[in-house]
Amino acid sequence: MKILYFAWMRERVGKAEEDVTPPAEVATVAQLVEWLAGRGEEYAHAFANPKIVRAAIDRTHVKPDAPIAGAREIAFFPPMTGG
Amino acid sequence: MRVRLQTEPFDAAAEVAALTGGRTDVGAVVTFTGICRASEGGEPVTAMTLEHYPGMAEAEIARHVEEAERRWPLLGVRVIHRYGRLVPGEPIVLVVTASAHRHDAFAAAEFLMDYLKTRAPFWKREERPDGARWVEAKAADDDAAARWSAPAPPRRDAAAE
Numbered sequence: 034m035k036i037l038y039f040a041w042m043r044e045r046v047g048k049a050e051e052d053v054t055p056p057a058e059v060a061t062v063a064q065l066v067e068w069l070a071g072r073g074e075e076y077a078h079a080f081a082n083p084k085i086v087r088a089a090i091d092r093t094h095v096k097p098d099a100p101i102a103g104a105r106e107i108a109f110f111p112p113m114t115g116g
Numbered sequence: 117m118r119v120r121l122q123t124e125p126f127d128a129a130a131e132v133a134a135l136t137g138g139r140t141d142v143g144a145v146v147t148f149t150g151i152c153r154a155s156e157g158g159e160p161v162t163a164m165t166l167e168h169y170p171g172m173a174e175a176e177i178a179r180h181v182e183e184a185e186r187r188w189p190l191l192g193v194r195v196i197h198r199y200g201r202l203v204p205g206e207p208i209v210l211v212v213t214a215s216a217h218r219h220d221a222f223a224a225a226e227f228l229m230d231y232l233k234t235r236a237p238f239w240k241r242e243e244r245p246d247g248a249r250w251v252e253a254k255a256a257d258d259d260a261a262a263r264w265s266a267p268a269p270p271r272r273d274a275a276a277e
Contacts, residue, residue, distance in 0.1 A: 037169070040250055089172055092175050093175075093176075108237075110169070110237060112253030113234060113235065113238055113239060114233075114238065114239050114253050115197065115232055115237070115239070116150055116197075116233035116257075
């Protein structure tokens with residue numbers, strides 16, 4: 034699946050997007066966050082405070098307990114500051 | 117196009133004219149323009165860059181426009197949000213709502229702005245004399261958006277105005 038990062042999460046991870054294949058036991062957004070955070074220092078830094086990380090699956094906001102099965106594109110970003 | 121994302125400035129008067137031109141059912145138009153300020157929290161801001169999530173930003177704003185149309189009897193809506201680098205004095209966002217009566221246009225415009233602030237995938241990065249930093253989300257904006265989560269008020273009886 035494709036993972037996208039925005040704003041300071043993109044800067045911390047050091048890339049705007051990547052393709053990942055998490056293990057089968059990673060079933061929810063929260064589990065994906067935990068798995069990604071374990072991939073290296075830059076990821077640990079980006080996901081240091083999972084409570085403020087927002088997620089979208091296929092361009093729709095989701096909560097941490099959302100299942101990721103079938104997702105094509107999952108985005109992670111800080112709280113939004115538009116308008 | 118009811119929702120537009122663009123780097124170039126917009127003309128609020130032209131958007132109002134496009135919504136109201138050639139029709140006589142519109143009795144109220146509310147226009148909100150958000151403008152880049154030269155200071156934040158008493159500190160100077162020299163410019164800001166708006167990052168967005170292409171594809172999702174349009175879709176998310178469109179979902180809220182549809183929600184506004186379910187809640188209020190609107191006769192027209194425009195939302196324009198800019199992205200890229202902006203300097204103080206430049207317009208950032210435009211919301212135009214048109215309805216037969218003013219209450220619906222006011223409420224819908226405020227609803228849309230409150231949701232744009234907290235749900236539309238945009239992020240502001242401010243440039244200051246001492247460096248650039250990402251703007252932090254404000255709890256007050258979350259509170260402003262949360263008040264719309266309560267059941268929608270009954271539609272105002274147009275005949276009462």
